[in-house]
Amino acid sequence: MTAPPLIDVVDLERTFDVRRRVDGSRRRVRESVRAVHDLTFSVGAGEMIGYIGPNGAGKSTTIKMLTGILEPTGGHLRVAGLEPQRNRVELARRIGVVFGQRTTLWWDLPLQDSFDLLQKMYRIPTDRYRANLDRFVELLDLGDQLDTPVRQLSLGQRMRGDITAALLHDPEILYLDEPTIGLDVVSKGRLREFLRALNAERGTTLVLTTHDLQDIEALCDRVIVIDHGTAVFDGPLAGLHAQGGSTRTLVVDLVDEADPISVPGATVRRVEGPRQWLSFPADASAAPIVGAIAAAYDLADLSIQEPDIEDVIRQLYQSGDRA
Numbered sequence: 111m112t113a114p115p116l117i118d119v120v121d122l123e124r125t126f127d128v129r130r131r132v133d134g135s136r137r138r139v140r141e142s143v144r145a146v147h148d149l150t151f152s153v154g155a156g157e158m159i160g161y162i163g164p165n166g167a168g169k170s171t172t173i174k175m176l177t178g179i180l181e182p183t184g185g186h187l188r189v190a191g192l193e194p195q196r197n198r199v200e201l202a203r204r205i206g207v208v209f210g211q212r213t214t215l216w217w218d219l220p221l222q223d224s225f226d227l228l229q230k231m232y233r234i235p236t237d238r239y240r241a242n243l244d245r246f247v248e249l250l251d252l253g254d255q256l257d258t259p260v261r262q263l264s265l266g267q268r269m270r271g272d273i274t275a276a277l278l279h280d281p282e283i284l285y286l287d288e289p290t291i292g293l294d295v296v297s298k299g300r301l302r303e304f305l306r307a308l309n310a311e312r313g314t315t316l317v318l319t320t321h322d323l324q325d326i327e328a329l330c331d332r333v334i335v336i337d338h339g340t341a342v343f344d345g346p347l348a349g350l351h352a353q354g355g356s357t358r359t360l361v362v363d364l365v366d367e368a369d370p371i372s373v374p375g376a377t378v379r380r381v382e383g384p385r386q387w388l389s390f391p392a393d394a395s396a397a398p399i400v401g402a403i404a405a406a407y408d409l410a411d412l413s414i415q416e417p418d419i420e421d422v423i424r425q426l427y428q429s430g431d432r433a
């Protein structure tokens with residue numbers, strides 16, 4: 111018998127009643143906003159999924175329902191076999207939540223004290239707490255920050271502190287909302303490496319909302335794209351690129367100005383002096399293109415620009431229109 115999915119969402123719906131001012135008058139009318147509707151998906155234990163979509167698409171509303179903060183107005187929802195709203199306390203022991211923009215730590219307390227408080231709140235047995243704390247502090251390189259008040263931590267240190275805090279009680283599912291926002295490239299890389307190790311070592315299921323496609327590329331086997339409150343794509347990232355026909359851009363700085371570069375698999379989009387911009391399919395490897403250019407030209411520099419999520423989604427629609 112196959113295990114039931116860890117997260118099971120069927121025809122989920124959430125509407126909000128809002129009062130909107132009528133243009134040019136003081137009158138207000140009641141309106142119903144459908145933040146999420148007809149949303150169906152399931153996530154198996156140990157999966158790492160990206161939950162992405164443009165601003166206002168319904169991502170936060172979904173995560174709030176999955177974590178029991180918000181009650182659905184329709185449909186069915188089970189997380190770890192529990193109904194999130196009804197079993198909030200029990201569910202809290204099974205999930206961890208990290209919001210990139212907010213901290214769950216105590217602003218004026220040293221990091222260590224925040225962790226100790228969480229141990230008490232979650233009633234984590236001391237040996238398990240110690241083992242987890244030691245492991246995460248080592249992996250996330252937080253040893254020197256344990257006595258620092260949270261308000262004095264850098265954004266990257268605070269984020270690592272928040273992730274540690276969310277994991278001390280061994281949750282089966284970790285929800286991460288924009289975990290790498292505002293971090294430098296090195297910190298982003300380290301954090302992604304940590305999350306991959308967490309998933310490999312402990313089988314923790316990750317649900318990641320992000321605007322950073324590289325987060326998704328580094329971590330997620332599968333993406334669910336939500337727009338206007340409902341899922342418009344569910345599959346591997348390569349499939350999303352292929353379906354949307356999205357492209358990456360190779361920015362080439364030649365030593366000398368030249369005519370537009372001609373290489374198989376890429377098209378020159380722009381030329382400015384010795385700099386040229388070439389686009390190529392996002393799911394293709396850049397290596398043969400770079401190799402062909404390097405063999406024929408003297409290169410001063412080279413970089414790759416990833417498409418952003420909004421672009422990929424826009425292209426998904428455009429290709430849908432064409433179909």
Ligand SMILES: Nc1ncnc2c1ncn2[C@@H]1O[C@H](COP(=O)(O)OP(=O)(O)OP(=O)(O)O)[C@@H](O)[C@H]1O
Pocket residue numbers: 126127128143144145163164165166167168169170171172
């Ligand atoms: N409490 C609320 N009351 C009224 N409308 C709301 C409420 N929360 C969300 N909405 C509306 O529901 C829709 C979805 O919002 P949601 O915050 O879930 O989007 P999101 O995908 O998380 O966006 P972002 O990427 O900007 O955080 C939006 O139109 C939003 O204005």
